[in-house]
Amino acid sequence: MDGDEQGAPQAGGPRVRPGAITSLLEQLARAPDEDGPRFAAGDVIGSRFELVREIGRGGFGVVFEARDRQLDRAVAFKAIRRGERHALRERLLRGEAEAVARLSHPNLVALHDVGQCDRGSYLILELLRGRTLGDALAEERLSPAEAVRVALEIAKGVAHAHAHGVVHRDLKPANVFLCDDGQVKVLDFGLAHAFGRPRTDGGTPAYMAPEQEEGAPEDERTDVFALGAILHEMLAGPRPDAELGSGRRRARAPALDVPGAPALGRLVARMLEPRASARPRDATEVVPELLAIEAELMRSRAAPSPTRVRTRRGSLTALVAGAVAGVALVAWILGRAPSWRVSSLALWSVPGAPGALRAADDGEAAASVSVEAYGHFVRGVELRLHACDLHGAEQEQRRAIALDPGLAAARMELGTILANVRGNDFDPEADAQFRAAYALADRMPEKERAIVRLDRYVTEGQMGAAAPGTYRAEALRLAEELVRRYPLDGFALFYAAYVYGRFGGRERAVELYDRALVLDPGQCWVAGRLIGALRDAGRWDEAMEVARRAASVNxxxxxxxxxxxxxxxxxxxxxxxxxxxxxxxxxxxxxxxxxxxxxxxxxxxxxxxxxxxxxxxxxxxxxxxxxxxxxxxxxxxxxQGRVADALRGWREPPRSWPGGIALARARVRAVGRPRLDAKEALPYVAAASDHLLYAGELAFHGDERAARRAAAALEEGSAPETYHRAIALANAGRHEQAIPLLRSLVASADYALVPALWQLHYLLGESLLEDGRPAEALEALRRIEWSAMKSDCPSWDQVANYPRAQLVRARAYEALGRCDDAAAELDRLLARWRRADPDLPLVVEARAMRARLAGAREAAPR
CATH class of the missing domain: 1.25.40 (Serine Threonine Protein Phosphatase 5, Tetratricopeptide repeat)
Structure with missing residues (x-):
């Protein structure tokens, strides 16, 4: 396709339903030939797509700018030309077309939808602004740095496809799109062959591998050759033999001489090897080499002579992020890792020279670093970020530290892993690892020093020297500075997002997590954080889409x-x-x-x-x-209401906050009981005297006198003090005054209130019902389902309060005259509690209410 605007969907867009491509191909194969699609500007297709103007013509169709009336967005509408179609009957090709439709990567074209009407068949793609690489090269040659950047983005997308068994077969500058926002997209990935030309007729002569011209079997190395030809053209213009026939293209191409990057010329020569067996096997082998070359070019531009520094033998005390300068080592460690894995290793990277890793701190002579230790560190990062294997990651970091106790990055990683594995930010070993890394901060490069400085503000063990508000303001300032200085560094974006999420900046956290995930779609760790942030913000559809994409990509x-x-x-x-x-x-x-x-x-x-x-x-x-x-x-x-069994099986989690454990003990004893009639819980609440919610918990379970004494120590207007005050008002029957406080607490999403989130929703619903507002009570209690999903698993807060909420819902339905809905709510509760302890008060109440509703239904006139 040519023109100033092309169609390509963003990663994560709507998925083409399974089988849709095959169905469309089969219909096309049965249809008569025609000269071209019968669409024109101004047409409205299926009452949904309004064709605005023609913007390009390609090998198998015409592209229109269109407006999707249903979703109110601009899209590219690609009308498919019917022509030679014997390839459509190839089962393998149909399967590959289905695979193309399921690919999801920032550098690949993916479909929004496919369709057919009486005028012909079409594809729906995202509308992009920019121009093709072919148009750009017609005007000027690219600098080596820009050529490598574009080639790397192409290679990342192609590597993703190769990992899923899909080959492009027609890579060329006209099928690479340079977006106005800097993104690089590969167009027409595999679909031109499915919808138009036979497989063996694919390719464009200047970019075709010798085996492709000769009709021999094609595989991923065909794309590697084409990418090499594109890279050659970006650096030095078309190859001298580009237009020769296959019989005259069996000579090895001369290596290019690229100032500042000798490895680049050698890589291009290998990619253009006439023998397929002599080329890199697929794009996943090309990506790490391009990353290393990109880092080499950055170093040659930034510093004419390398900084020589001193470090302890066998240790790594400086880590430079943003470019993986040690990728040759990384590739050796990881083998042929998919490109989205290798590229993520820019989290912590090492400046070095051929054959050695070097460290930087004070300008004196450099010493070689422990390659074995760094290898374990890199493998551990890979396991955490892409396999979400915290156990394996922990073992790798422990091996790295055993080999090199001064490897600060490994200590930061191990601290992070331990805090997550043990579910406790205050874990003493995790804290010790963080402190050890902090002690090395003055010898780290600037980005790592910035992250360590920022980490001191968000690690709970480091807080206490200033008011929390001061910490929040400074943490957010440092996070924003990190983003400003390192806008394309995945780890910097991830960490800044984490800080915003921790200090209440939800929207900014979502934005930064999303940017980090675009840089590396395969990171399960970042995907999980983004899903959590979207979920906490109530953006369920977006969270679901991210989860679906993550499960598909990795x-x-x-x-x-x-x-x-x-x-x-x-x-x-x-x-x-x-x-x-x-x-x-x-x-x-x-x-x-x-x-x-x-x-x-x-x-x-x-x-x-x-x-x-x-x-x-x-x-x-x-x-x-x-x-x-x-x-x-x-x-x-x-x-399940089996409280006696639960108490017999109770085990205190190790290394946990005593106040939190005390509240959990209290809540398990309150399951199945009205909140003001759960006296068994009070002794355990009393053991939580160091908890911020202590006063509110006492009031929740009916000990108002002790609650008032505890509340006297709380800061007026703080979330814990407001929490106690709202419960006290509700207990006194002053629901009209309690309701605004409860609404404000629910809306605030204050971190201190997370352990009582379900209680807040339940109390709000209960107060609204007691205030004679059953419809509002139902709306408030409907949200209790949403808040449940903000945690990864049911909590004791949920388990204790959800049955209470179900009974309040049943009462609210009854107050509104919706007795069938009330009965259904009770049936759900009793079904869940079919094995519950028979003497639980809420079970007794639910059964009595259900019998009463049934009796009323029988007594009602027919």
Whole structure:
């Protein structure tokens, strides 16, 4: 296609339904030949797509700018030309076309939709602004740095396709689009062959590999040759033999001499090898070499002579981020990792020279770094970010530190892993690792020093020297400075997003997580954080789309399990099947199995969730997974109303905050009881005297006198003080005054109130009902489902308050005269609690209310 605007969808756009491509191909194969598509500007197709103007013509169709009336957006409408179609009947090609439709990567064209009408068949793609690489090269040659950047973006997209078994076969400058925002997109990926030319007729002569011209079998190395030809043209113009026939193109191309990057010329020569076996096997082998060359060009521009510095032998105390200068080593360590994995290793990278890694601190002589230690560090980062394998990542970082105790990056990584594995930011070993990394901060490069400085403001163990508001303001200032200085560094964006999320800047956190994920779509860690941020902001559809894309791009058990968690909100049947799929995908029961079990519980399959937790407890891959499963079994039992069994199975989690444990103890004893009649919980609440919500918890369970004494120590107007005051007003029957306070607390999403989120929703619904506003009570309690999904698994807060909320909902329905809805609500509760302890007060109340409703229905006149 040519022109100033082309069609290509963004990664993560609407998916083409399975089988749609095959169906369309089969219909085209049966249709008569014609000269071209019968569409024109001004047409309205199916009442949805209004064709605005023609913007380009390509090998298998005409492209229009169009308006999607249903979604109110501009799109590219590509009308498909019918012509030679014997390739359409090839089963392998149809399967490849289906695979193309499922590809999802920032550098690839993906479809929004396909369709057919009486005028012909069409594809719907995103409308991009910019021009083709072919148009750009017609005006001027690119600088080596820009040529490498464009080639790297092409290679990333092509590598993603190669990893999914898809070959382009017609890479050329006209099929590479340079967007106005700097993005690079590969156009017409594989579809031209499906919809138009036979496979063996594919390609453009100047970019065709010798085997392609000769009709020999094609594979990923065909695309490698074409990319080499494009790179040659960007650097030095078309190859001298570009227009010669295949019989005269069997000579090896001369290597280019690229000032500042000798490896670039050698790489291009290898990519243009006439023998396919002598080329890189696919684009995943090209990406790390281009990354290393990009870093080499950056260094040659930034510093004429390398900085020589001193460090302890065998240690790495300086890590430069943004470009992977040590990628040759990384590629050796990881083997042929997919491009989206290798590119992520820019988190922490090392300036070096051929054959050695070097470190930087004070300008004196450099010493070689422990290659073995750094290898373990890189592998650990890979395991955490792309496999979400925290156990494996922890072992790799421990090996790195054992080999090199001064490897600050490994200590930061290990601290992060331990805080997450143990579910506790205050874990003493994690804190010790962070402190050890902080001690090395003055010898780190500037970006790492900035991250360490910022980390001191968000690590709870470092706080206390100033008011929390001061810490928040300074942390956000440093986070924004990090983004400003390193706008294309995935880890800088990720960390700044984490800081914003921790200090309440949700929208900015979502934006930065999204930018980090675009740089590397395969990161399950970043995807998980983005999903959590979107979920917390109530942006469920967007969270679901990110989860679907993550499970597609990197279908590990963790990503699939996370998708099941999102589906459990509204698509419970689908969630159960997805959770079971994740369980089948996991080699050993571990963290992913725990996530999948949580999804099963949230979808209503609590007994299956309990069985999964017990399986992990017995045969979990790690002690941490087994310990977490031991903590989840009593929760699953309590969800079923089996409180006596839950108490017998109660085990205190290790290394946890005593106040939080005390509240959990209190809530398990309050399950199945009205909140003001749960006296068994009060002794355990009293043990939580160091908790911010202590006063409110005392009031919630009816000890108002002790609650007032505890509240006297709270800052007036703070979230914990407002929480206590709202409950006290509700207890006194002053619901009209309590309701505005409860609404403000629900809306604030204050971090301190997370352990009581369900209680707040339940209290709001209860107060609205008591104030004679049953319709508003139902609306408030409907949101209790949403707040549940903000946690990855049911909490004791949820387990204790959800049955209470169901009873309040039933009462509200009855007050509105909707007795059938009230009965249905009670039936759901009693079905979930079919094995509940028979003497639980809420079970007794639910059964009595259900019998009363049934009696009223029988007594009603017919």
């Amino acid at each position: 279908p590990i058990a963790e990503n699939v399990g996370t998708l099941a968690l999102l589906q459990a909100r509204e698509h419970r049947t689908e969630a159960v099947e997805t959770a079971r799929q994740a369980l089948r995908a996991e080699r050993e029961p571990g963290e992913a199995a725990l996530v999948s079990a949580c999804a099963l519980g949230l979808a209503g399959h609590v007994e299956e969730a309990e069985e999964t937790f017990r399986r992990v407890e017995a045969r979990g891959a790690t002690e941490e997974a087994r310990a977490r499963a031991r903590q989840r079994v009593p929760v699953a039992l309590a969800e």
